[in-house]
Amino acid sequence: MPIFKYEAVNSAGKLVGGTREAALINDVESWLLGNGMSPVDISITTVKQGGFGAETVDRKITFSERFRGVSLEERILFCRQISTMLASGVAIMQALEIICRQTPNPLLEKIIAQVAEDIERGGNLSDSFGQYPKEFNTLFQNIIRVGEESGGLDTSFEYLAQVFENEREINEKIKTATRYPKIVVGSIFCAVLFLMTFVVPKFMAMFASARIELPLPTRILIWLSNGFSDHVLPNLVVGALVFFCYRTALKSRDFVRFRDTLFLKTPILGSLSVKIYMARFCRIFSVLTRSGVDIIRTLELAASGLDNLVLSETIELVKMDVGAGVDLQESMAKHKVFPPMVIQMVSIGEKSGTLEMMMGRVADYYDVETNYTIKNLSTLIEPALLAVIGAIVGLLALAIYLPMWNMMNVMR
Numbered sequence: 001m002p003i004f005k006y007e008a009v010n011s012a013g014k015l016v017g018g019t020r021e022a023a024l025i026n027d028v029e030s031w032l033l034g035n036g037m038s039p040v041d042i043s044i045t046t047v048k049q050g051g052f053g054a055e056t057v058d059r060k061i062t063f064s065e066r067f068r069g070v071s072l073e074e075r076i077l078f079c080r081q082i083s084t085m086l087a088s089g090v091a092i093m094q095a096l097e098i099i100c101r102q103t104p105n106p107l108l109e110k111i112i113a114q115v116a117e118d119i120e121r122g123g124n125l126s127d128s129f130g131q132y133p134k135e136f137n138t139l140f141q142n143i144i145r146v147g148e149e150s151g152g153l154d155t156s157f158e159y160l161a162q163v164f165e166n167e168r169e170i171n172e173k174i175k176t177a178t179r180y181p182k183i184v185v186g187s188i189f190c191a192v193l194f195l196m197t198f199v200v201p202k203f204m205a206m207f208a209s210a211r212i213e214l215p216l217p218t219r220i221l222i223w224l225s226n227g228f229s230d231h232v233l234p235n236l237v238v239g240a241l242v243f244f245c246y247r248t249a250l251k252s253r254d255f256v257r258f259r260d261t262l263f264l265k266t267p268i269l270g271s272l273s274v275k276i277y278m279a280r281f282c283r284i285f286s287v288l289t290r291s292g293v294d295i296i297r298t299l300e301l302a303a304s305g306l307d308n309l310v311l312s313e314t315i316e317l318v319k320m321d322v323g324a325g326v327d328l329q330e331s332m333a334k335h336k337v338f339p340p341m342v343i344q345m346v347s348i349g350e351k352s353g354t355l356e357m358m359m360g361r362v363a364d365y366y367d368v369e370t371n372y373t374i375k376n377l378s379t380l381i382e383p384a385l386l387a388v389i390g391a392i393v394g395l396l397a398l399a400i401y402l403p404m405w406n407m408m409n410v411m412r
Helices: 025-034 054-058 063-068 072-087 092-102 106-120 125-129 138-150 153-177 179-210 216-230 232-249 253-264 269-290 295-304 309-323 328-332 340-352 355-375 377-411
Strands: 002-009 015-021 038-047
Touching: 002 025, 025 038, 063 106, 072 092, 072 106, 072 153, 092 106, 106 125, 125 138, 138 153, 138 295, 153 179, 153 269, 153 355, 153 377, 179 216, 179 377, 216 377, 253 269, 253 309, 269 295, 269 309, 269 355, 295 309, 309 328, 328 340, 340 355, 355 377
Parallel strands: none
Antiparallel strands: 002 015, 002 038
16 A cells, blocks of 8 residues: 655644555544644655555566457556546656556556556656556657646646547447458358368269369369368468468568568558558657657657568668758658658648648548448458459359360260
8 A cells, every 4th residue: 555755734833744544535634633733744655564555566467468469448448438537637656556456457456556666666657567568559658748747747648649549449449340352252162172171082082983174273282172171180280380480580680571562562551550650750750749749759660660671661761861950741751651642731831830730630631531441441452352353253153064074075
């Protein structure tokens, strides 16, 4: 339980001080008033050993709890709660204590308790959260650091809640838009797997006994069928190796850069990603510059808020140019990853002195564009989906019926 240090004026008009163990700061205030003293200052000093966070920090997190992680909903709720309490004048330690006692997630409870312990030892909030990059990414840490430096932690947490809510909204819309294509692809995969495992082998045995020359589609189908039915264990081993190699390759910046470059060039999804990233970049830029953060620091934080290495490195290059005295619009124009509209609006904003407002409008525009693209995502995917289904059905039909026609010709 926290220990609070207080200063108060007693009934004789003298200033007295001391410490008091209590759950909340309001309990200390009530105790002082009940004893005839008027509170002057109450602040938390430390947490009594064995009290708030002690058992939680020492407790081991199970594999299932760690695998579950901290969901997006829980991060939104955490940011909303702490923002509300800080804006109401609640001390950061008290806010962390209240949230720690209320959260049902053991991992988040342990993280909050560890953060509180670090703060007691003289650490800062952003560095404490930096120990958990999987649950709280670089953008989270940097926005909190800005709040610490500017004295607006409540505003920082409020903005982070908006970022997480926007991410949740986009994820939900993408899930809804791709539900039908996923069902179709899943059904086709199950049907092909069933045919390859049970139906095709019987046809292949019949064709083999006929001793006729098999056409190319049939030979391809035989090869695929044998791969499905006769090499199940090797296929699983190869799949596991591919997954392991991919996870290992993610540690290489060159591989991540190649992957992110390829993804940005992917039809439909690449364009959608650019819109999402531009909306986030412009929104971060607008919020931070409006809060008084200088443009170099703003670009640094904006780069950390993007999950695409190509875009992050490009913004880093822009930051270096701006630091060297180059105009923001001129530097951004050197890189093709920035859409022309963003460059034009930045140019107008720089000339008119309303850069933060222009970036906010660009962010609003790309939010609308993102929602429109997601809404029509199913329609955009359908042609490619139909082409894939047609190719699969065509291969199966040719592979089965061409040998049958050959057998009929031989019988004739």
